[in-house]
Amino acid sequence: MSDPEIAIVGAGLIGRAWAYVFARGGLTVRAWDPDTATLDRLPAEMAAMVAEAGGDPAIARRIRPVASLEATLEGAALVQENGPERLEVKRELFARLDAAAPPDTILASSSSALPASAFSADLPGARRCLVAHPVNPPHLIPVVELCPSPATAPEMMDRAEAIYARVGQVPVRLSREIEGFVLNRLQAALLAEALRLVDEGVCTVQGLDDTVKHGLGRRWAFMGPLETISLNAPQGVPDYMRRYGPTLGRLADDAARGAAFSAAVADRIAAAFPHSATPDGVRARSAWRDSELAALDSHLKTRAEKDR
Amino acid sequence: MSDPEIAIVGAGLIGRAWAYVFARGGLTVRAWDPDTATLDRLPAEMAAMVAEAGGDPAIARRIRPVASLEATLEGAALVQENGPERLEVKRELFARLDAAAPPDTILASSSSALPASAFSADLPGARRCLVAHPVNPPHLIPVVELCPSPATAPEMMDRAEAIYARVGQVPVRLSREIEGFVLNRLQAALLAEALRLVDEGVCTVQGLDDTVKHGLGRRWAFMGPLETISLNAPQGVPDYMRRYGPTLGRLADDAARGAAFSAAVADRIAAAFPHSATPDGVRARSAWRDSELAALDSHLKTRAEKDR
Known part of the structure; x- marks a missing residue:
């Protein structure tokens, strides 16, 4: 079987972190965003992100911005959706994704609060829709909660689980929909x-x-x-x-x-926390947090290797 | 001011870990236990603990078992009590400690569930009694919760806080008695x-x-x-x-x-968790946990140094 290809829909902060996760895991990534300026900036931003993490520059080259949503979805094994956390927006976006994506493509939302049934229950392809909730930032914190709606097919959950695990994330599978996930x-x-x-x-x-x-x-x-x-x-x-x-x-x-x-x-x-009084302060302290998360992840990975 | 001396009362698992913490911090420690066999084994057990942690052998030599409770308490700035978690036992022990210890000696209990008022409210020296609740094992997890009874003097809390901080623990001071502490x-x-x-x-x-x-x-x-x-x-x-x-x-x-x-x-x-089916399994996995805690503590200390 050939490597699964990934479509990122919504290339904001979370979308870019997901693009990095999948590309770092060796997969080909296409990314789309309704805002063309966001798309235009993407290659430079991904290159900067990879450089900052000390990663192989080839990682950024596996991520390609695509101007049309339909072309982004073509041939994708999994779509990671990162739109705004508003029900009407997600509903409309999932209807569009379901209409345009090949029938076996998994449609996974990064939603942290909306259950999949809320935006996919009425879709013909409800069986391939689920929530894949990351923790911010997903390239530094590996857990991803996989939460099905009542209509999600177990086979879709299996395939999603395998893809996230393959790129080094830690998928946690929920058996049913529950507010707030775990x-x-x-x-x-x-x-x-x-x-x-x-x-x-x-x-x-x-x-x-x-x-x-x-x-x-x-x-x-x-x-x-x-x-x-x-x-x-x-x-x-x-x-x-x-x-x-x-x-x-x-x-x-x-x-x-x-x-x-x-x-x-x-x-x-x-x-x-004086740092939290301004967006600049929050940003600077978040950069510190991310460097600590990266160091901790690396420490924990080294210890886990030792145990094996 | 000369270095504070520490008295350990009850030289079981927690008592030995406390002895190690204070001696590692450079302080002189005297230890007493009602069981003479426990006291006899202490020097060898402390030496083994220090060796396992890769510490300076001088640490173990700063810990001295003492056959009489009264001689253990003499000149101590702080008593760390580690008796069984039973109210009658703690009550009797604290009455004995309060009667025998010099008037300004802090009497701190390792109790995880009994509030200080329950075993010290009626004592003449209630003002110097408090709970100093460690997390197991205290030589690898630095937090210690300091919980006063309504009778505990703020000055005693101040002095206790300074002693724990001095040996590298992280004292967290509670303003009042509350079940379960924080x-x-x-x-x-x-x-x-x-x-x-x-x-x-x-x-x-x-x-x-x-x-x-x-x-x-x-x-x-x-x-x-x-x-x-x-x-x-x-x-x-x-x-x-x-x-x-x-x-x-x-x-x-x-x-x-x-x-x-x-x-x-x-x-x-x-x-x-198959390891948890037998005491031997729990012991073996706990040894793994302790090695991970030591590695994590060392990682976090290195990062905190870097930040300074």
């Missing part, structure tokens, strides 16, 4: 409690982040929370549950709810 | 939702851990959850809250509660 559900649960503790003055913003980055996050960065608890009692998980389940259950019952996401606590957190 | 409250909130998602079959155990270790945990390992959100909208945290607060709030409202900590889900998770 990652944002976990994030929301922890964040709510974090916001509440800071809002009530139990600890400072810095103290909260320290508790995670110098504590909880250390184990979660290479094991995840479930393997973590598998090691926290001599007889494994059932032993852990007997010892700590009642206490943890009480804490979960008492955990903060949605009301914790308030404007007041947002101001309090913003005050602790 | 770390386990955050852990419980995330774990409940994780257990529910696995229990309902939304994703596999492996998929859940992948979502964290190849996703969420990547940023939390060096930034924490609050700095993470400070970078996730162009205008900072208030912007983030306006964009994503309503969705995250809905997810938090819908997040799993204490009932998620069930025996059934424990069995399901245990089945995914």
